[in-house]
Every structure is written in structure tokens, then in C-alpha cells.
Amino acid sequence: MxxxxxxxxxxxxxxxxxxxxxxxxxxxxxxxxxxxxxxxxxxxxxxxxxxxxxxxxxILGMVAHVTVSGDRGALRDWPQVQRLVAAEPGVLASAPYVETEAMISFAGNANGVLLRGIDPAQEPTVAELTLNTTGTTLSALAPGEFGIILGRDLGLALGAKAGDKVTVLIPEASATPAGVLPRMKRFTVLGTFSAGMYEYDSALALVAMPDAQRLVRLGDAVSGVRLRLADLMQAPTVAQRLGQRLPYLAVGDWTRQHVNxxxxxxxxxxxxxxxxxxxxxxxxxxxxxxxxxxxxxxxxxxxxxxxxxxxxxxxxxxxxxxxxxxxxxxxxxxxxxxxxxxxxxxxxxxxxxxxxxxxxxxxxxxxxxxxxxxxxxxxxxxxxxxxxxxxxxxxxxxxxxxxxxxxxxxxxxx
Incomplete structure (x- = not known):
């Protein structure tokens, strides 16, 4: 050779x-x-x-691919918005939500949280949540029962477990005979969820959407509609098309929220x-x-x-x-x-x-x-x-x- x-x-x-x-x-x-x-x-x-x-x-298991929200945090004609976005190519599902910042206290412990009101029937189509092994499911969030599901690390920080009652305070004042007081409501802990990410497990709490609407006093309005796409990388394109179709609403996508x-x-x-x-x-x-x-x-x-x-x-x-x-x-x-x-x-x-x-x-x-x-x-x-x-x-x-x-x-x- x-x-x-x-x-x-x-x-x-x-x-x-x-x-x-x-x-x-x-x-x-x-x-x-x-x-x-x-x-x-x-x-x-x-x-x-x-x-x-x-x-x-x-992150995208908890954050919507595209979000359509109303002016000043209130979207009143959200059923019509859902019908419009459903016809958009690439949109798999949508779900309404109510979101506000809040404080949760229990047994002398207090933590700031993001309180999210969801529709238990529609939320699983746009978010991926792994609930704990106690048997708690999103369907347990019945309207009017004022139940709450805490992030796993949030529950550990508060020392709260299923069956405990926690106090939720939101930064909006209510006039009472005793004076102006922050708005608060007692919720019953139904269980915990795990998103596998500390940022959400330690600072997110889920309640039924009607309960959140009553707490924030939105009436029938919601904060916005969350969308899930077939291809998450097409989120900017879909958001741009929806922004042109819905110029009176605020349309954002996950790339803008987490681009940095x-x-x-x-x-x-x-x-x-x-x-x-x-x-x-x-x-x-x-x-x-x-x-x-x-x-x-x-x-x-x-x-x-x-x-x-x-x-x-x-x-x-x-x-x-x-x-x-x-x-x-x-x-x-x-x-x-x-x-x-x-x-x-x-x-x-x-x-x-x-x-x-x-x-x-x-x-x-x-x-x-x-x-x-x-x-x-x-x-x-x-x-x-x-x-x-x-x-x-x-x-x-x-x-x-x-x-x-x-x-x-x-x-x-x-």
C-alpha cells in the first residue's frame, strides 16, 4: 500500500x-x-x-405563547376575542385569566405572590401544571368556594397545607366603617402545584376565575386571554397579525417578556x-x-x-x-x-x-x-x-x- x-x-x-x-x-x-x-x-x-x-x-409551561389583554387590565368582550383568535392559523387553544399582585399570610408568615384566576376547564389547554400527589386537581377550584392552589415552595414558605385557611390581601383599598382598609379574603388551601421552576413555585397562586373577579371587582371582565400555539417560535408573527386585527387591544408574546x-x-x-x-x-x-x-x-x-x-x-x-x-x-x-x-x-x-x-x-x-x-x-x-x-x-x-x-x-x- x-x-x-x-x-x-x-x-x-x-x-x-x-x-x-x-x-x-x-x-x-x-x-x-x-x-x-x-x-x-x-x-x-x-x-x-x-x-x-x-x-x-x-417558563412557557406557565407563560402563554401569546397574550391578548384589555385596556387598563380589563377585557370585557373576551368571549368574542376567543372566537376571533381561534380562527387565527397556528392557534391551538385559548383561555381567559384574571391576574393581580397580592399578599398571602398564614400563621404569622407572609409572602408576595402573583394571584391568577383561571378557568379549570380551559387552563390545561394553555399551561402545563404538575399537581402534587395529594390528589388535588384544577377542577377542585369551584366558583364561589374560594379555594386556592399554592406553588409548592410557596406552601412550604407559608407552612400551609391542604385544608388550611390563608388570608389574601390585594393592593386595593375598601371603605369600611373602620376606615379605609386593604381588600382581603380568606381562601382555603386545596393543595399545591409544581411547575419545576422556583420562580413560579415560590410566587404563584391559582384560584377560580369568578373568585378572582369578585376579589378584584372586575365584574364579568377578565385581565386577558392566553393563547397556545402549534409552534412557539411563530409567536412574534402571530402576535403581529393579531395586533393588526385587534388594534384596540394589547397583544404580547413570550419573546418580548423574556427576550433579555x-x-x-x-x-x-x-x-x-x-x-x-x-x-x-x-x-x-x-x-x-x-x-x-x-x-x-x-x-x-x-x-x-x-x-x-x-x-x-x-x-x-x-x-x-x-x-x-x-x-x-x-x-x-x-x-x-x-x-x-x-x-x-x-x-x-x-x-x-x-x-x-x-x-x-x-x-x-x-x-x-x-x-x-x-x-x-x-x-x-x-x-x-x-x-x-x-x-x-x-x-x-x-x-x-x-x-x-x-x-x-x-x-x-x-
Whole structure:
């Protein structure tokens, strides 16, 4: 089989036992550095992908894809609005809601919350709620019963459980014989829900829509209508079309409400990619130092090759092959390690938490309760390509130095 002698000699230099063991050590360090950098890049970028996707799904499980609201927080002809939006292409479902800020107190504990009045029959079509194991369902929110379902962490903070009565206060005054007092009402806790995201589990409470209308004194009006789309990425387009059809109403979509948050996540992903790429860059510099020392160690061999007719380009090829082998092997090791770690990190993190008896992923800091990971082929390809390109570039200068070796000067003292 045809094999260029540059490849043969380069591979032989890579396998041969060298007189200078320090060069062998630096080669191994370079290989390990590239592997570590590639593994870290694949793992971290996969975690960032999973983090972004998990946040998006959990946020959009509670936030409507598109929201149509009335002037000054009151939408009176909402049944007609529902009929109009149902004819819009891409709209799967809609549900009315009443929303207001409130304070909930129980047993000396108080928390500010977002109180949302919902229609138990329509709300599941636009939001994804996982209720607790006590058997509570949204259908338990019967109009006139003044029941309330608390977020899981909100219930824990208040110390309230099913059957307890909590006091709900809203920032609107009511005139009474005792003077002007904040409007308040006693609600019975029916259970808790879990959205899987601390922001909502700690600050959201659900009540029946008629009860919220009575509390806020909206009459038959609602705060707005929430829409769920077949494709959430079409939310800006659908919102623009609805805004043109309903110019007298306020139409918003999830991208406007959370655009800065997701932009920050993407920026962080880019910055992490650049920072961790420096690990591969440092390993590439190690390849340069390895080959420079190799060139100095093999000056006599280079001179002999030149006197036998080898061209400067062939000498360059020998050392490019040697450096490329270091880069390819290190990249492949990092690729295998990174893919294995990214695919199993959701299992490894809980194991470490149990082994170390610490919480590595507190929900009140990181919004979500687990470390997600999503491995994307495009990211793996870019990271692998970056490592290979840097490794190849690192071989050019030492290989060029080797090609410039003067045979007579190199053999003078041999």
C-alpha cells in the first residue's frame, strides 16, 4: 500500500523511544490538554443547551405563547376575542385569566405572590401544571368556594397545607366603617402545584376565575386571554397579525417578556465557549514547544534526510504529521470523554450530591432543580474542528524551522 515517506517517518518519530524523555512527557501533556479542553467544551456547551431548553419549556409551561389583554387590565368582550383568535392559523387553544399582585399570610408568615384566576376547564389547554400527589386537581377550584392552589415552595414558605385557611390581601383599598382598609379574603388551601421552576413555585397562586373577579371587582371582565400555539417560535408573527386585527387591544408574546433572559443565556454560552477554547489553545502551544524541542533533537536526522534528497516541504511534512498525531489523538480522547460525560451528567450529578451530602444545584439559585444536558451534533462538530485546526496550526512554525535546517551546519559536530 502506498504510504508517503513523510507520513512513515512522522509516525515513526511519534512511536519511537526518544533519548529525551522530557519531550515524551510534554507530548503526553499536550495530548491530555487538548483532550481535556475538548471534553470540557462538549460538556459545558451541552449543559448550556440543556439549561436553555429546560428553562424555555418550563417558563412557557406557565407563560402563554401569546397574550391578548384589555385596556387598563380589563377585557370585557373576551368571549368574542376567543372566537376571533381561534380562527387565527397556528392557534391551538385559548383561555381567559384574571391576574393581580397580592399578599398571602398564614400563621404569622407572609409572602408576595402573583394571584391568577383561571378557568379549570380551559387552563390545561394553555399551561402545563404538575399537581402534587395529594390528589388535588384544577377542577377542585369551584366558583364561589374560594379555594386556592399554592406553588409548592410557596406552601412550604407559608407552612400551609391542604385544608388550611390563608388570608389574601390585594393592593386595593375598601371603605369600611373602620376606615379605609386593604381588600382581603380568606381562601382555603386545596393543595399545591409544581411547575419545576422556583420562580413560579415560590410566587404563584391559582384560584377560580369568578373568585378572582369578585376579589378584584372586575365584574364579568377578565385581565386577558392566553393563547397556545402549534409552534412557539411563530409567536412574534402571530402576535403581529393579531395586533393588526385587534388594534384596540394589547397583544404580547413570550419573546418580548423574556427576550433579555434568553439573550443573556446565549451570550453566556458564547462566552463560555471562548473561555474554554483557551484550554485547547494552551495545549496547542504545548505542541509547538514539543515540536521545537523535537526539531532540535533530530537536527542530525533532518540533515541526513536533506542530503539524501528530501525537500524542505518533505521535512515540514514529517513534523506536521507528528504534531497532527498528537492533536488528533487528544481530540478523539476528548471527544469520547465529552460525549460520554454529556450523556450521563444527569445521572452523575445526583450521585455526587448523595456521595458528598451537598446540594450542587439549589433551585432558588439556578431556577431549576436538576442539571440538564442536551448534546447537539453541530456543537460537537464545531468543537472537534476547532481542536484539529488549532493543532494543525501549531505544527507550522516548528515544521518550518525544521525545513530551514542547514545540513552542513547540523552535521559539522556529528
Amino acid at each position: 502506498f504510504k508517503p515517506y513523510e507520513v512513515f517517518i512522522g509516525l515513526r518519530y511519534t512511536r519511537a523511544k526518544r533519548r529525551n524523555h522530557f519531550i515524551s512527557f510534554i507530548s503526553l501533556v499536550s495530548m491530555a490538554g487538548i483532550g481535556l479542553g475538548v471534553m470540557a467544551l462538549i460538556t459545558v456547551i451541552s449543559v448550556m443547551n440543556g439549561f436553555e431548553e429546560e428553562l424555555r419549556s418550563r 433572559f434568553f439573550r443573556a443565556v446565549r451570550t453566556e454560552k458564547t462566552v463560555m465557549f471562548i473561555i474554554l477554547s483557551l484550554i485547547v489553545g494552551v495545549a496547542a502551544f504545548n505542541i509547538i514547544s514539543t515540536l521545537v524541542m523535537m526539531v532540535a533533537d533530530k537536527r542530525a536526522d533532518i540533515a541526513i534526510l536533506r542530503t539524501m534528497g528530501a525537500t524542505p516541504g518533505s521535512v515540514m511534512g514529517v513534523f506536521i504529521v507528528q504534531g497532527a498525531v498528537i492533536g488528533v489523538v487528544g481530540t478523539l480522547l476528548g471527544l469520547l470523554g465529552g460525549v460520554a460525560l454529556a450523556l450521563n451528567i444527569e445521572t452523575l450529578v445526583p450521585w455526587l450530591e448523595r456521595a458528598l451530602h451537598v446540594s450542587l444545584w439549589p433551585t432558588d439559585v439556578y431556577y431549576i432543580s436538576s442539571l440538564p444536558s442536551r448534546l447537539q451534533v453541530g456543537d460537537v462538530t464545531r468543537i472537534t474542528g476547532l481542536a484539529l485546526v488549532l493543532s494543525l496550526l501549531a505544527t507550522l512554525y516548528p515544521a518550518w524551522r525544521a525545513s530551514r535546517t542547514d545540513p552542513a551546519e547540523a552535521l559539522r559536530y556529528e
